[in-house]
Structure formats: C-alpha cells, structure tokens
Amino acid sequence: MKLATYKDGSRDGQLIVVSRDLSTAHYASGIANRLQQVLDDWNFMSPQLQDLYDTLNHGKPRHAFSFDPKQCMAPLPRAYQWADGSAYINHVELVRQARGAEMPPSFYTDPLMYQGGSDDFLGACNDVVCASESFGIDFEAEVAVITGDVRMGATPEQALDGIRLVMLANDVSLRHLIPGELGKGFGFLQSKPATAFSPVAVTLDEFTTGGESAWDKGRLNLMLQSTWNGRKVGRCDAGPEMTFHFGQLISHLCKTRNVRAGSIVGSGTVSNKDWSRGYSCIAEKRAIETIQGGKATTDFMKYGDTIHIEMKGRDGLSVFGAIEQEIAPPPLVVGQS
Structure with missing residues (x-):
C-alpha cells in the first residue's frame, strides 16, 4: 500500500x-x-x-x-530518529580519490552513518531554504526506509524484518560547511539542513510486478532519476552496487541500542561505477571532473535552481511520486531590506 x-x-x-x-x-x-x-x-x-x-x-x-503531491508533508513529518548511511562505496571512493585520501579498509566492512535532524522534515514540494548560496548547496538522491521496533543487537537478517515502509529522500548537503565540521572530529551539524522525502511511502509488496519483486533482501533494484534544472543528470541503479543493504544499515544502528518504531534510515547517495549513468549529487560529479581533468568545473546549486528526484517501477509508473524542489533564500524579515 x-x-x-x-x-x-x-x-x-x-x-x-x-x-x-x-x-x-x-x-x-x-x-x-x-x-x-x-x-x-x-x-x-x-x-x-x-x-x-x-x-x-x-x-x-x-x-x-x-x-495532490503539493499538499503533502513528509510521510512521517517528524521522526524519533533519522540516521543516514553511506551504503554506496563507489561514492565514498570517488570523493576520497578526488582529494587524494586513502580508503580505510574498514569502510568496506563497517558502514558509515551519521545522525541528522529529525524534528523538521520537508515535504516533497517544499522549497529548500538556504541562508546563503556560498554554503555550497547540493542535492543528494537517496532511498530510505521507516522501521518498526528493532531490538538492540539484531542481525542484518532480523533487522530486515523491521522495515515497514520505503520512500525517497533528498538529503541536502551544504558542501562548503562540511570540511570545517568534519575537521572538528565530531561530524555533521550545520552542513545538514532539513531533509525532504517523497510524497508517499510504500510497503514492500508494492515492488512486485508480474510475480517478480524489485526488492531483493534489503536492496531496491530500480533506477533513481535526478533532474537538475530540467536536465536529467542521473539515472542510477539503486540495487546491485549498494555495498551495505538496509538490513546491515539498521543492524549497524542498533548494535548498542534499541531502534524504535518511527525511525528512518537512509541509504546515502545512490552511486554507480558506470559514470555514464550520471550522478545523484553534485559532489560526485565534481569528484569525477577532478579525477579526469584536475579540477571541478560544475558549480553547486543557486537560488532558483530546481531538483526533481523520482523512481519508476518496472511497469513504468512512478512508485513514490516525485520530489520537486526549488532552492530559495530565506524570507525577508519585516523591516529588513
């Protein structure tokens, strides 16, 4: 449903x-x-x-x-927890290679994850309001799940049973704020504003068409499409190259604590080794440019830019509806010019 x-x-x-x-x-x-x-x-x-x-x-x-998707809030407008992984190692490899950093061996066996703000999500058609274009505004097209209760210490297989609903996410990043925050050794905060989610969240049975399911043990084998300012920039396969499936991500989260119903877990930026499929965030495009030509040439988003994120099923129909957002400045305060 x-x-x-x-x-x-x-x-x-x-x-x-x-x-x-x-x-x-x-x-x-x-x-x-x-x-x-x-x-x-x-x-x-x-x-x-x-x-x-x-x-x-x-x-x-x-x-x-x-x-009417424009009347939608996020499916779960505020959640008890929002934990976002980085399940596509290709994305991590590209970003680190572009800045000349080694890939620690543990990254291939232990998922990266951060805990974001869960008190103020955006609806699929809400503007992305940012105080300054200089922050380096970037979209991140992802898949996310909403869980039921998952006990502390659950195995990846047990954690899969805790998934109730699936949706898409635009986990906005402010790239120019990230280095300073990570340099403190304490993770993201100001560089991660409100996350937006698709108009609808769906149960796992919705991925079955003609007796075959696109959902395969915690991976969703469908194409995630990203369109920036009307130009399709990504058509990435969300399934095969997901290094850590959702059961592994949830199991990582509940290693030392219970995960309660109403928690949201994200996949991180969907990424493929085949660069012809495009990208699900601008940072990855800039990393590819740096690797190929020595410097990044694609700018981050500006006020008035639009982003459209959508996934279609094997029947060609939109599964979750589309995330359609515009980048906007904060509203003027009365008396401000």
Whole structure:
C-alpha cells in the first residue's frame, strides 16, 4: 500500500491512503490520524489500511479525492530518529580519490552513518531554504526506509524484518560547511539542513510486478532519476552496487541500542561505477571532473535552481511520486531590506 501525510495546519498532518497510480486518495481518519500511530501498532492497523487501499484501487470509495503531491508533508513529518548511511562505496571512493585520501579498509566492512535532524522534515514540494548560496548547496538522491521496533543487537537478517515502509529522500548537503565540521572530529551539524522525502511511502509488496519483486533482501533494484534544472543528470541503479543493504544499515544502528518504531534510515547517495549513468549529487560529479581533468568545473546549486528526484517501477509508473524542489533564500524579515 501507499501512504502519505496531508497538510492540515498541524505539525504532524493527516494520514491518507493513496492509490497505486497516485491519482486518488482517501483520509485514513477512521483508522488512524497520524502515521506514527500506525507504526506503533502496525500489526493491528496496517491490515485495515490495506483494506482501504484495496478498495481505493478496485472500487469507488465514497469520500475519495484527487491526490495532490503539493499538499503533502513528509510521510512521517517528524521522526524519533533519522540516521543516514553511506551504503554506496563507489561514492565514498570517488570523493576520497578526488582529494587524494586513502580508503580505510574498514569502510568496506563497517558502514558509515551519521545522525541528522529529525524534528523538521520537508515535504516533497517544499522549497529548500538556504541562508546563503556560498554554503555550497547540493542535492543528494537517496532511498530510505521507516522501521518498526528493532531490538538492540539484531542481525542484518532480523533487522530486515523491521522495515515497514520505503520512500525517497533528498538529503541536502551544504558542501562548503562540511570540511570545517568534519575537521572538528565530531561530524555533521550545520552542513545538514532539513531533509525532504517523497510524497508517499510504500510497503514492500508494492515492488512486485508480474510475480517478480524489485526488492531483493534489503536492496531496491530500480533506477533513481535526478533532474537538475530540467536536465536529467542521473539515472542510477539503486540495487546491485549498494555495498551495505538496509538490513546491515539498521543492524549497524542498533548494535548498542534499541531502534524504535518511527525511525528512518537512509541509504546515502545512490552511486554507480558506470559514470555514464550520471550522478545523484553534485559532489560526485565534481569528484569525477577532478579525477579526469584536475579540477571541478560544475558549480553547486543557486537560488532558483530546481531538483526533481523520482523512481519508476518496472511497469513504468512512478512508485513514490516525485520530489520537486526549488532552492530559495530565506524570507525577508519585516523591516529588513
């Protein structure tokens, strides 16, 4: 099934069920008002939502309405936890090679992960508001999962059972702020503003077409498309080159603590060794330019730039809807010129 959260003037929005083709929707208020309620009581509430979803796809619910992605908040507008991995080692290799840094052997066996802000996510069509273009504004096209409860010490295989929903993410990075923060030895903070997520989050069964599933043991074997200012810059395969699958990422996260329902785990920038597939973030494009020609020539994003991130299923239909954002300056404060 496909779930989304509509704006209703509150911080947490209103849960809706969305049809498979993303054309119509129905409020889930008769079952649950918020997605977090469903995640907390998944076994009881998800079958009821599935029934509503089936009716929406095959029948004519009395109160169905046209689905509008612009009315969506993030599927989970604020979460108990947002932990983003770097599961595509090719991306790490390129960035480090461009700056002449060695790849520590542990990077191939132990996932990289940081904990980001989870109190203020962006909807798929919200502007990316940034105080200055000089910060080096970059998009990062990713896949992410929302979990149920996963106990401390869970194996990767056990962790896979904790995945409830999948969605896309634009994990915005401010590249010119990153070196100073990492130089302190304490990780990202100001360089990682609010993350945006796709209009809908979907259950794993949605990836099955014609008896075959694009979901394969924690990897999603579909193409992630990134379009910057109307030009397609990336068509990257999210599956085969994902060094650490989602079960491994979640297991890494819960090595020393429980992971509770409503936690979000990201894949990191989707990246392929075949450079002809393009890129899912500008930093990778700049790394390739440096490796090939000695310097980066592609600038980071400017005010007015747009980014479109989308993934289509094997049937050619959009799976999650599209992330469509514009880079914008902060609004002027009254009395400011």
